[in-house]
Amino acid sequence: MSSLSSIYKTTIITAIRQETTGVKTFTVANEDGSEIPYTSGQFITFIFNHHGTDERRSFSISSCRELNEPLSFTVKRIDNGSYSRLLNDKAQVGDKLYLTGVAGVFTLPRNPEYYQQYFFFAAGIGITPVFSLIKALLHTQPKAQAVLIYSNRWQESVIFFDEINKLAEAHPDRFKIEYLYSTAHNLVRARLSKALLPVLLKEYGKVPKPKMLFYVCGPYNYMRMVNLSLEEQGADSEQIRKENFRPFERPRFTTEPPDQRLHNVTVKFDGKEVSFTCQYPETILEAAKKNGISLPYSCEIGRCGSCAGRCTKGKVWLSYNEVLMDIDLKHGSILTCTGHPVGGDIVIEL
Ligand SMILES: Cc1cc2nc3c(=O)[nH]c(=O)nc-3n(C[C@H](O)[C@H](O)[C@H](O)COP(=O)(O)OP(=O)(O)OC[C@H]3O[C@@H](n4cnc5c(N)ncnc54)[C@H](O)[C@@H]3O)c2cc1C
Ligand code: FES
Incomplete structure:
Protein backbone atom coordinates (compact mmCIF):
# COMPACT_ATOMS: atom_id res chain seq x y z
CA MET A 1 0.00 0.00 0.00
CA SER A 2 1.48 3.32 -0.96
CA SER A 3 1.00 6.34 1.26
CA LEU A 4 -0.41 9.72 0.31
CA SER A 5 1.65 11.48 2.98
CA SER A 6 3.35 13.61 0.34
CA ILE A 7 0.20 15.72 0.02
CA TYR A 8 1.68 18.63 1.99
CA LYS A 9 3.08 21.14 -0.44
CA THR A 10 5.58 23.83 0.34
CA THR A 11 4.48 27.30 -0.72
CA ILE A 12 6.40 30.56 -0.61
CA ILE A 13 5.02 33.97 0.36
CA THR A 14 5.68 36.24 -2.62
CA ALA A 15 3.95 39.42 -1.42
CA ILE A 16 2.31 40.85 1.70
CA ARG A 17 -0.03 43.83 1.78
CA GLN A 18 -1.52 45.61 4.78
CA GLU A 19 -5.26 46.08 4.14
CA THR A 20 -6.69 47.63 7.32
CA THR A 21 -5.51 47.57 10.94
CA GLY A 22 -4.84 43.92 11.82
CA VAL A 23 -5.66 42.60 8.35
CA LYS A 24 -3.08 41.56 5.76
CA THR A 25 -3.23 39.92 2.34
CA PHE A 26 -0.62 37.26 1.51
CA THR A 27 0.20 36.12 -2.01
CA VAL A 28 1.71 32.64 -2.32
CA ALA A 29 3.25 30.48 -5.05
CA ASN A 30 4.59 26.94 -5.29
CA GLU A 31 8.18 26.43 -4.16
CA ASP A 32 9.37 26.41 -7.79
CA GLY A 33 7.68 29.77 -8.40
CA SER A 34 4.75 28.34 -10.38
CA GLU A 35 1.21 29.45 -9.58
CA ILE A 36 -1.10 27.44 -7.32
CA PRO A 37 -4.29 26.45 -9.17
CA TYR A 38 -7.60 27.41 -7.53
CA THR A 39 -11.21 28.33 -8.18
CA SER A 40 -12.45 31.78 -7.14
CA GLY A 41 -14.27 31.60 -3.78
CA GLN A 42 -12.41 28.51 -2.50
CA PHE A 43 -10.15 28.38 0.55
CA ILE A 44 -6.63 27.21 1.25
CA THR A 45 -5.61 25.14 4.28
CA PHE A 46 -2.18 25.29 5.92
CA ILE A 47 -0.64 22.94 8.42
CA PHE A 48 1.70 24.20 11.15
CA ASN A 49 3.27 22.89 14.30
CA HIS A 50 1.90 24.36 17.52
CA HIS A 51 3.45 23.19 20.80
CA GLY A 52 4.36 19.82 19.25
CA THR A 53 1.07 19.06 17.49
CA ASP A 54 0.12 19.55 13.86
CA GLU A 55 -2.71 22.07 13.49
CA ARG A 56 -4.60 23.29 10.43
CA ARG A 57 -6.09 26.66 9.58
CA SER A 58 -8.07 27.61 6.50
CA PHE A 59 -8.24 30.99 4.75
CA SER A 60 -10.55 32.02 1.96
CA ILE A 61 -8.98 33.11 -1.27
CA SER A 62 -9.49 36.80 -1.99
CA SER A 63 -7.91 36.80 -5.45
CA CYS A 64 -9.73 35.99 -8.70
CA ARG A 65 -8.56 33.21 -10.97
CA GLU A 66 -10.54 34.52 -13.94
CA LEU A 67 -8.45 37.72 -13.79
CA ASN A 68 -5.25 35.63 -13.58
CA GLU A 69 -4.49 36.94 -10.10
CA PRO A 70 -1.99 34.75 -8.25
CA LEU A 71 -3.47 33.02 -5.21
CA SER A 72 -3.89 35.51 -2.35
CA PHE A 73 -5.66 35.15 0.97
CA THR A 74 -6.49 37.75 3.59
CA VAL A 75 -6.03 37.20 7.32
CA LYS A 76 -7.54 39.03 10.26
CA ARG A 77 -5.36 39.03 13.36
CA ILE A 78 -7.19 37.36 16.26
CA ASP A 79 -5.84 38.72 19.56
CA ASN A 80 -5.08 35.37 21.18
CA GLY A 81 -5.00 33.39 17.94
CA SER A 82 -1.93 31.31 17.25
CA TYR A 83 -1.71 31.20 13.44
CA SER A 84 -3.38 34.51 12.51
CA ARG A 85 -0.96 36.32 14.85
CA LEU A 86 2.01 34.42 13.47
CA LEU A 87 1.06 35.42 9.93
CA ASN A 88 0.21 39.04 10.74
CA ASP A 89 3.10 39.75 13.12
CA LYS A 90 5.99 37.59 11.88
CA ALA A 91 5.53 36.35 8.31
CA GLN A 92 7.86 37.84 5.68
CA VAL A 93 8.13 37.59 1.90
CA GLY A 94 10.13 34.44 1.14
CA ASP A 95 8.79 32.49 4.16
CA LYS A 96 7.54 28.93 3.58
CA LEU A 97 4.00 27.86 4.44
CA TYR A 98 2.85 24.23 4.30
CA LEU A 99 -0.29 23.73 2.26
CA THR A 100 -2.59 20.74 2.72
CA GLY A 101 -4.93 21.74 -0.07
CA VAL A 102 -7.21 24.15 -1.86
CA ALA A 103 -10.88 23.24 -1.46
CA GLY A 104 -14.42 24.46 -0.93
CA VAL A 105 -17.67 24.78 -2.80
CA PHE A 106 -18.43 28.46 -2.04
CA THR A 107 -17.88 29.12 -5.72
CA LEU A 108 -19.96 30.37 -8.65
CA PRO A 109 -22.72 27.87 -9.54
CA ARG A 110 -22.36 25.26 -12.27
CA ASN A 111 -25.02 27.17 -14.25
CA PRO A 112 -24.12 30.85 -13.61
CA GLU A 113 -26.20 32.19 -16.48
CA TYR A 114 -29.40 30.74 -14.91
CA TYR A 115 -29.30 33.33 -12.11
CA GLN A 116 -29.79 36.95 -13.13
CA GLN A 117 -29.03 38.71 -9.87
CA TYR A 118 -26.46 37.77 -7.25
CA PHE A 119 -26.73 39.13 -3.69
CA PHE A 120 -23.58 38.99 -1.55
CA PHE A 121 -23.97 39.44 2.20
CA ALA A 122 -20.63 39.88 3.96
CA ALA A 123 -19.58 41.05 7.40
CA GLY A 124 -16.01 42.01 8.37
CA ILE A 125 -13.39 39.48 7.26
CA GLY A 126 -16.25 37.50 5.62
CA ILE A 127 -15.63 39.69 2.56
CA THR A 128 -12.61 37.58 1.46
CA PRO A 129 -14.34 34.84 -0.60
CA VAL A 130 -17.11 37.27 -1.57
CA PHE A 131 -14.59 39.71 -3.09
CA SER A 132 -13.10 36.87 -5.12
CA LEU A 133 -16.57 35.82 -6.34
CA ILE A 134 -17.76 39.33 -7.23
CA LYS A 135 -14.67 39.87 -9.40
CA ALA A 136 -15.19 36.48 -11.07
CA LEU A 137 -18.90 37.10 -11.64
CA LEU A 138 -18.52 40.59 -13.13
CA HIS A 139 -15.71 39.37 -15.36
CA THR A 140 -17.32 36.17 -16.66
CA GLN A 141 -21.08 36.89 -16.65
CA PRO A 142 -21.69 40.10 -18.62
CA LYS A 143 -25.45 40.00 -18.04
CA ALA A 144 -25.42 39.23 -14.30
CA GLN A 145 -26.37 41.88 -11.73
CA ALA A 146 -24.47 41.94 -8.42
CA VAL A 147 -25.37 43.54 -5.10
CA LEU A 148 -23.00 43.65 -2.13
CA ILE A 149 -24.41 44.29 1.35
CA TYR A 150 -21.27 44.72 3.43
CA SER A 151 -21.41 45.19 7.22
CA ASN A 152 -18.57 46.69 9.25
CA ARG A 153 -18.04 48.67 12.42
CA TRP A 154 -17.01 51.82 10.55
CA GLN A 155 -15.53 52.80 7.23
CA GLU A 156 -11.89 52.50 8.41
CA SER A 157 -12.43 48.76 8.95
CA VAL A 158 -13.79 48.10 5.44
CA ILE A 159 -11.40 45.66 3.76
CA PHE A 160 -10.86 46.21 -0.02
CA PHE A 161 -12.80 49.54 0.20
CA ASP A 162 -11.00 51.17 -2.76
CA GLU A 163 -10.99 48.05 -4.95
CA ILE A 164 -14.70 47.42 -4.37
CA ASN A 165 -15.55 51.03 -5.21
CA LYS A 166 -13.45 50.82 -8.38
CA LEU A 167 -15.38 47.71 -9.43
CA ALA A 168 -18.64 49.62 -8.91
CA GLU A 169 -17.30 52.52 -11.01
CA ALA A 170 -16.31 50.08 -13.77
CA HIS A 171 -19.73 48.37 -13.73
CA PRO A 172 -22.19 51.14 -12.73
CA ASP A 173 -25.24 49.39 -14.20
CA ARG A 174 -24.44 45.94 -12.84
CA PHE A 175 -22.84 46.29 -9.43
CA LYS A 176 -24.42 48.07 -6.45
CA ILE A 177 -22.99 48.34 -2.93
CA GLU A 178 -24.66 49.05 0.40
CA TYR A 179 -22.11 49.64 3.16
CA LEU A 180 -23.61 49.21 6.62
CA TYR A 181 -21.78 50.56 9.68
CA SER A 182 -22.83 49.35 13.13
CA THR A 183 -21.64 52.69 14.58
CA ALA A 184 -23.78 54.77 12.16
CA HIS A 185 -26.04 57.46 13.66
CA ASN A 186 -28.92 56.42 11.42
CA LEU A 187 -29.91 53.26 13.31
CA VAL A 188 -32.30 52.21 10.55
CA ARG A 189 -29.26 51.58 8.29
CA ALA A 190 -26.67 50.43 10.83
CA ARG A 191 -26.70 46.73 11.63
CA LEU A 192 -28.19 44.29 9.16
CA SER A 193 -31.33 42.94 10.82
CA LYS A 194 -34.43 40.90 10.08
CA ALA A 195 -36.22 44.21 9.54
CA LEU A 196 -33.62 45.80 7.24
CA LEU A 197 -32.92 42.79 5.02
CA PRO A 198 -36.35 42.73 3.28
CA VAL A 199 -36.09 46.50 2.74
CA LEU A 200 -32.74 46.11 0.98
CA LEU A 201 -33.99 43.14 -1.00
CA LYS A 202 -36.90 45.24 -2.27
CA GLU A 203 -34.71 48.27 -2.94
CA TYR A 204 -32.06 46.41 -4.94
CA GLY A 205 -34.04 43.43 -6.25
CA LYS A 206 -34.52 43.66 -10.02
CA VAL A 207 -35.53 40.13 -11.01
CA PRO A 208 -38.02 37.51 -9.76
CA LYS A 209 -36.81 35.79 -6.53
CA PRO A 210 -36.16 32.36 -8.14
CA LYS A 211 -33.62 34.08 -10.42
CA MET A 212 -31.62 35.40 -7.45
CA LEU A 213 -28.67 33.63 -5.84
CA PHE A 214 -27.46 34.56 -2.36
CA TYR A 215 -23.96 34.24 -0.87
CA VAL A 216 -23.41 34.77 2.85
CA CYS A 217 -20.17 34.98 4.84
CA GLY A 218 -19.59 36.46 8.29
CA PRO A 219 -19.87 35.64 12.00
CA TYR A 220 -22.13 32.73 12.97
CA ASN A 221 -25.05 34.84 14.33
CA TYR A 222 -24.94 37.14 11.32
CA MET A 223 -25.08 34.19 8.92
CA ARG A 224 -27.91 32.57 10.85
CA MET A 225 -29.97 35.78 10.79
CA VAL A 226 -29.37 36.34 7.05
CA ASN A 227 -30.21 32.73 6.24
CA LEU A 228 -33.46 32.76 8.26
CA SER A 229 -34.49 36.15 6.84
CA LEU A 230 -33.85 35.06 3.28
CA GLU A 231 -35.90 31.91 3.83
CA GLU A 232 -38.70 34.02 5.29
CA GLN A 233 -38.50 36.16 2.15
CA GLY A 234 -39.16 33.06 0.06
CA ALA A 235 -35.61 32.02 -0.91
CA ASP A 236 -35.12 28.30 -1.35
CA SER A 237 -32.24 26.76 0.66
CA GLU A 238 -30.61 25.80 -2.68
CA GLN A 239 -30.38 29.53 -3.47
CA ILE A 240 -28.37 30.33 -0.33
CA ARG A 241 -24.62 29.57 -0.30
CA LYS A 242 -22.81 29.94 3.02
CA GLU A 243 -19.17 29.96 4.08
CA ASN A 244 -18.62 29.35 7.79
CA PHE A 245 -15.25 30.49 9.23
CA ARG A 246 -15.86 28.77 12.59
CA PRO A 247 -17.27 25.38 11.71
CA PHE A 248 -15.87 23.51 14.70
CA GLU A 249 -18.85 22.91 16.96
CA ARG A 250 -19.75 19.25 16.49
CA PRO A 251 -23.31 18.74 15.18
CA ARG A 252 -25.41 15.93 16.65
CA PHE A 253 -25.84 12.98 14.30
CA THR A 254 -29.28 11.47 14.68
CA THR A 255 -29.43 8.91 11.88
CA GLU A 256 -27.39 5.81 11.06
CA PRO A 257 -26.43 4.39 7.65
CA PRO A 258 -28.60 1.61 6.16
CA ASP A 259 -25.53 -0.66 5.90
CA GLN A 260 -22.88 -0.88 8.63
CA ARG A 261 -20.74 -3.71 7.21
CA LEU A 262 -17.02 -3.60 6.46
C1 LIG B 1 -13.41 27.69 5.41
C2 LIG B 1 -12.74 28.74 6.27
C3 LIG B 1 -12.32 29.93 5.71
C4 LIG B 1 -11.71 30.90 6.50
N1 LIG B 1 -11.30 32.05 5.92
C5 LIG B 1 -10.69 33.00 6.66
C6 LIG B 1 -10.23 34.21 6.05
O1 LIG B 1 -10.39 34.42 4.84
N2 LIG B 1 -9.60 35.11 6.84
C7 LIG B 1 -9.41 34.91 8.19
O2 LIG B 1 -8.82 35.78 8.85
N3 LIG B 1 -9.86 33.78 8.79
C8 LIG B 1 -10.47 32.82 8.06
N4 LIG B 1 -10.89 31.65 8.66
C9 LIG B 1 -10.63 31.47 10.10
C10 LIG B 1 -9.21 30.92 10.30
O3 LIG B 1 -9.13 29.60 9.78
C11 LIG B 1 -8.81 30.83 11.78
O4 LIG B 1 -9.82 30.19 12.51
C12 LIG B 1 -8.54 32.20 12.38
O5 LIG B 1 -7.51 32.85 11.65
C13 LIG B 1 -8.08 32.04 13.85
O6 LIG B 1 -6.97 31.14 13.89
P1 LIG B 1 -5.86 31.32 15.02
O7 LIG B 1 -4.94 30.16 14.93
O8 LIG B 1 -5.26 32.68 14.94
O9 LIG B 1 -6.72 31.27 16.35
P2 LIG B 1 -6.86 30.02 17.36
O10 LIG B 1 -5.55 29.85 18.04
O11 LIG B 1 -7.47 28.89 16.63
O12 LIG B 1 -7.95 30.55 18.37
C14 LIG B 1 -7.63 31.46 19.39
C15 LIG B 1 -8.91 32.09 19.95
O13 LIG B 1 -9.60 32.81 18.94
C16 LIG B 1 -10.92 32.34 18.79
N5 LIG B 1 -11.16 32.29 17.33
C17 LIG B 1 -10.74 31.34 16.47
N6 LIG B 1 -11.15 31.62 15.22
C18 LIG B 1 -11.81 32.78 15.29
C19 LIG B 1 -12.47 33.58 14.32
N7 LIG B 1 -12.53 33.24 13.01
N8 LIG B 1 -13.07 34.71 14.76
C20 LIG B 1 -13.04 35.08 16.07
N9 LIG B 1 -12.43 34.35 17.03
C21 LIG B 1 -11.84 33.22 16.66
C22 LIG B 1 -10.94 30.97 19.41
O14 LIG B 1 -12.22 30.68 19.92
C23 LIG B 1 -9.92 31.10 20.49
O15 LIG B 1 -10.47 31.67 21.65
C24 LIG B 1 -11.52 30.67 7.89
C25 LIG B 1 -11.93 29.47 8.45
C26 LIG B 1 -12.54 28.51 7.67
C27 LIG B 1 -12.95 27.22 8.28
S1 FES C 1 -13.11 18.29 6.61
FE1 FES C 1 -14.84 17.41 5.73
S2 FES C 1 -16.20 19.04 5.46
FE2 FES C 1 -14.54 19.93 6.60
Missing part, protein backbone atom coordinates in the same frame (compact mmCIF):
# COMPACT_ATOMS: atom_id res chain seq x y z
CA HIS A 263 -16.22 -2.39 2.93
CA ASN A 264 -13.14 -1.71 0.86
CA VAL A 265 -12.32 1.91 0.01
CA THR A 266 -10.02 2.87 -2.88
CA VAL A 267 -8.85 6.48 -3.01
CA LYS A 268 -7.30 8.02 -6.12
CA PHE A 269 -5.38 11.21 -5.46
CA ASP A 270 -2.61 13.12 -7.23
CA GLY A 271 -2.00 10.22 -9.65
CA LYS A 272 -1.71 7.68 -6.79
CA GLU A 273 -4.08 5.00 -5.55
CA VAL A 274 -4.49 3.51 -2.07
CA SER A 275 -6.92 0.98 -0.59
CA PHE A 276 -8.06 0.30 2.96
CA THR A 277 -11.12 -1.05 4.75
CA CYS A 278 -13.72 0.99 6.57
CA GLN A 279 -16.62 0.04 8.83
CA TYR A 280 -19.24 2.24 10.48
CA PRO A 281 -19.00 4.13 12.86
CA GLU A 282 -15.54 4.86 11.48
CA THR A 283 -15.61 7.50 8.72
CA ILE A 284 -13.62 7.17 5.51
CA LEU A 285 -11.25 9.90 6.76
CA GLU A 286 -10.74 8.17 10.12
CA ALA A 287 -10.08 4.83 8.42
CA ALA A 288 -7.51 6.49 6.14
CA LYS A 289 -5.76 8.15 9.09
CA LYS A 290 -5.68 4.80 10.98
CA ASN A 291 -3.87 3.34 7.98
CA GLY A 292 -1.31 6.15 7.96
CA ILE A 293 -2.79 7.77 4.87
CA SER A 294 -2.92 11.57 4.80
CA LEU A 295 -5.98 12.92 3.03
CA PRO A 296 -6.98 16.58 2.86
CA TYR A 297 -9.31 17.80 5.64
CA SER A 298 -9.91 20.75 7.94
CA CYS A 299 -13.07 20.86 10.13
CA GLU A 300 -13.76 17.07 10.17
CA ILE A 301 -17.50 17.64 10.72
CA GLY A 302 -18.99 18.22 7.28
CA ARG A 303 -18.90 21.99 7.36
CA CYS A 304 -15.99 23.24 5.28
CA GLY A 305 -15.62 21.06 2.17
CA SER A 306 -11.83 20.50 2.49
CA CYS A 307 -12.28 16.75 2.29
CA ALA A 308 -14.70 16.74 -0.67
CA GLY A 309 -14.20 14.18 -3.42
CA ARG A 310 -16.20 12.28 -6.00
CA CYS A 311 -17.45 8.74 -5.62
CA THR A 312 -16.92 7.02 -8.99
CA LYS A 313 -17.96 3.51 -7.88
CA GLY A 314 -20.38 2.39 -5.17
CA LYS A 315 -22.23 4.55 -2.68
CA VAL A 316 -21.27 6.82 0.19
CA TRP A 317 -23.69 7.74 3.00
CA LEU A 318 -23.08 11.09 4.72
CA SER A 319 -23.92 11.48 8.41
CA TYR A 320 -23.69 15.25 8.06
CA ASN A 321 -23.26 17.75 5.24
CA GLU A 322 -23.51 21.52 5.32
CA VAL A 323 -21.50 22.28 2.21
CA LEU A 324 -22.51 20.12 -0.72
CA MET A 325 -25.65 21.17 -2.58
CA ASP A 326 -28.14 18.66 -4.03
CA ILE A 327 -26.65 19.24 -7.48
CA ASP A 328 -23.13 18.39 -6.15
CA LEU A 329 -24.47 15.21 -4.55
CA LYS A 330 -26.15 14.26 -7.83
CA HIS A 331 -22.76 14.58 -9.54
CA GLY A 332 -21.28 12.10 -7.03
CA SER A 333 -19.62 14.60 -4.66
CA ILE A 334 -18.97 13.23 -1.15
CA LEU A 335 -17.20 14.21 2.07
CA THR A 336 -14.70 11.76 3.55
CA CYS A 337 -14.99 13.24 7.08
CA THR A 338 -18.66 12.28 7.47
CA GLY A 339 -18.82 9.63 4.73
CA HIS A 340 -19.31 5.87 5.17
CA PRO A 341 -19.29 3.27 2.39
CA VAL A 342 -22.66 1.55 2.03
CA GLY A 343 -23.87 -1.34 -0.11
CA GLY A 344 -20.41 -2.54 -1.22
CA ASP A 345 -16.87 -1.43 -2.02
CA ILE A 346 -16.27 2.12 -3.21
CA VAL A 347 -13.83 4.16 -5.29
CA ILE A 348 -13.27 7.85 -4.54
CA GLU A 349 -11.36 10.46 -6.50
CA LEU A 350 -9.97 13.48 -4.65
